[in-house]
Amino acid sequence: MPNLRALVAELGAAKVKLDLADRVLHRYDAIAEGEIPLAVVYPETTEEVAQVVRFAREAGLPLFVRGGASGLSGGAVPTEEGIVLATNRMTGLTIDPEARLARAQVGVVTAWVSERARAYGLYYPPDPASFKMSTIGGNLAENAGGPQCFKKGVTGDYVVAATFVDAEGRIHEVGGREAHDLLGLLIGSEGTLAVFTEVTLRLEPLPRHTRTLAAFFESVEDAAAAAFEAIRRGVVPAKLEFMDQGCIRAVESAFGYGLDPDAGALLLVDTDGDDLEIVEGELAEVEAAFKAHGARIRRARDAAEAERLWQARRAVSPALGRIKPFKLNEDIAVPRSRLVEVVHGIRELGAAYGFPLVQFGHIGDGNLHPNILYGPGDDEKKVHELAHEIARVALAAGGVITGEHGVGLLKRAFLAEAVDGDTLEAFRALKRALDPEGILNPGKVLP
Ligand SMILES: Cc1cc2nc3c(=O)[nH]c(=O)nc-3n(C[C@H](O)[C@H](O)[C@H](O)COP(=O)(O)OP(=O)(O)OC[C@H]3O[C@@H](n4cnc5c(N)ncnc54)[C@H](O)[C@@H]3O)c2cc1C
Incomplete structure (x- = not known):
């Protein structure tokens, strides 16, 4: 002992x-x-x-x-x-408004960075829907994204420098001056290669204007086609999120945000920037593209209504908990051009396995979260089999087994199907080199 x-x-x-x-x-x-x-x-x-x-x-x-x-x-x-x-007591956070940088200890909750930066007209763009509970360290370890990632990128795009402790307990500072991109290697390594302790994050000026709309569609196909159409027209929305009918109904029956429960799918969009004419112009272009696919549009009249619509999006996870006590939140990303067939294929799988299954996600990036809902009496083995099948649908469509949640424990077995044996061996060699005794998060990521 x-x-x-x-x-x-x-x-x-x-x-x-x-x-x-x-x-x-x-x-x-x-x-x-x-x-x-x-x-x-x-x-x-x-x-x-x-x-x-x-x-x-x-x-x-x-x-x-x-x-x-x-x-x-x-x-x-x-x-x-x-x-x-x-890391929850590592909560030191300072803002350098001149340099537009934040220095954060890794236990800082994601939302705090923007909250603190706001006083200087700045914000931190990566915005996982969990931003009020996730930490900056966890975001680095998973390279977290969020609704804004289509326009603004993911966590790794905002990390300027970091302090980390290696598997032997030595302290390192990295950030831009090295021969190798060590930071790039460690970001997204899911706690298996190093322990981040402090990070320097890039902040951006708050956009002066934001406009929001909700678009209700007859079907998932219409919503997916409308999203491509808007992007094809050259619009880069700040946020572009998708919810299927199951999500809309779950949110409505749990919290009543005034969404249309009969719609087949919902797209939520923000455009933002400093030039109001451009921001309004982009929103009008989105609206036209969506209407070409039969959308019924609801524009948010003010910031309060916009916030309510985004609250409805963030309420999806808690609302699903009221349908069934357990859920497995899958996370795949596929080329946008394959989204419709993937959404269909996954829906059919859910029906074949006999589980309620709903889908939402950052559609601009082709990132989809099929959620399998189940209860205490259900066979968990079947739930995991279904999750594995969903990963296979993503791979068959040229996608990946994780868009942003990581491989962790639950997707270890899928990795062997997602990458070839030589690549897997390269990952293993990397792990041996940086953590020879295998003490950092063993049993994760690598099958
Ligand atoms: C309702 C809900 C919505 C979500 N929405 C999103 C979303 O929109 N986008 C998204 O990307 N994710 C989302 N997630 C998933 C999750 O919030 C993210 O993966 C987040 O980055 C995890 O942060 P955490 O601090 O909670 O990490 P934890 O869950 O505590 O840990 C996650 C991993 O990071 C490692 N880790 C944590 N801290 C460090 C550190 N300092 N150094 C090295 N490794 C470390 C852990 O070992 C573990 O492997 C969501 C989750 C929930 C519950």
Whole structure:
């Protein structure tokens, strides 16, 4: 049995939790359940993170880093008895308005960055729908995207520099001056190659104007065709989101946002910029493209109505929880030109397996979230089989098995079908080189 008391002596009892209640709570994330860890540690500084890594290494214990635990691929749950390193007390955040940069410790909640930057007329564009619970560290580890990613890009596009601790407990600073793009390699590595501790993020000026519309369509086909049409016309919406009828009805019956429950699909769009004429012009172009595919349009009259429409989008996940207590939130991305057939294929799979299945996503990027809804009496093995089939539909359409949630624990088995054996071996060689003893998030990503 490793001497965890030595860790308590090193960091202090307030930062090392050994009682069962704390440990049990840290076996879960938003979607998966893992082993009960031996200890949960709350470091506050980079040096303390390094101490924890060195301790774990010397004790031969695996280390599972955890941010907001909002991950949807089981990335943060312990796969074996070990230490959970929770970053929630690493919340230092400073804004440099002149340089348009934020320096954040990794436990900073995503939404806080824009909230703090707003006073200087700045914001942080990556906006996962979980932005009020996810952390900056988790966003880097998953290279998170969000509704704005079609126009603005994903987390990795905003990381200027980072401090990380390697698997041997050494501290490194990276950011632009290296011969190799180490930052690019570590972003999206899902806690398997390094522990991020601090990050420098690029901020952007807040756009002066934003316009929002909701478009209701007869069918998913119409909505998908309308989205292509708008993009083909050269419009780059700030946000372009899709919800199918199942999502619309779930949100309406749970919260009543005034969406049309008889519509077959909904597209939500923002255009933004500093020139009002261009912003209005883009919205008019979107409206014309959508109307050509039979859309009924509702323009938001003011910021409050726009916010209500976006709240309806963010309410999808909680609303689904009222239909069935459990859901498996799948995450694929396919070429936009294949979306209609993919949405169809997945719907048919859901019916064949006998599970309620709804779909929504960042349609501008071809990113789709089919959600399988199920209850305690249902066969979980069948749910996972269906998820695997959905991944196969994405691969057959030239897509990928994860658009933004990562491979984590739940999609490990799919990776072998998504990449060839040589590439898989290259991933394994990389893991051996950076984490020779395999202490960082073992049992994740690599099959
Ligand atoms: C309702 C809902 C909506 C969502 N919407 C989106 C969306 O629009 N876009 C999107 O991309 N995702 C979305 N997600 C998924 C999730 O929020 C993101 O993956 C997010 O980036 C996870 O952040 P976290 O802090 O919660 O990470 P966690 O769940 O705690 O961890 C995720 C992974 O990151 C690793 N990790 C965490 N911190 C660090 C660190 N400091 N260093 C190294 N590794 C680390 C963990 O080990 C784990 O592998 C959504 C989730 C929910 C529940």
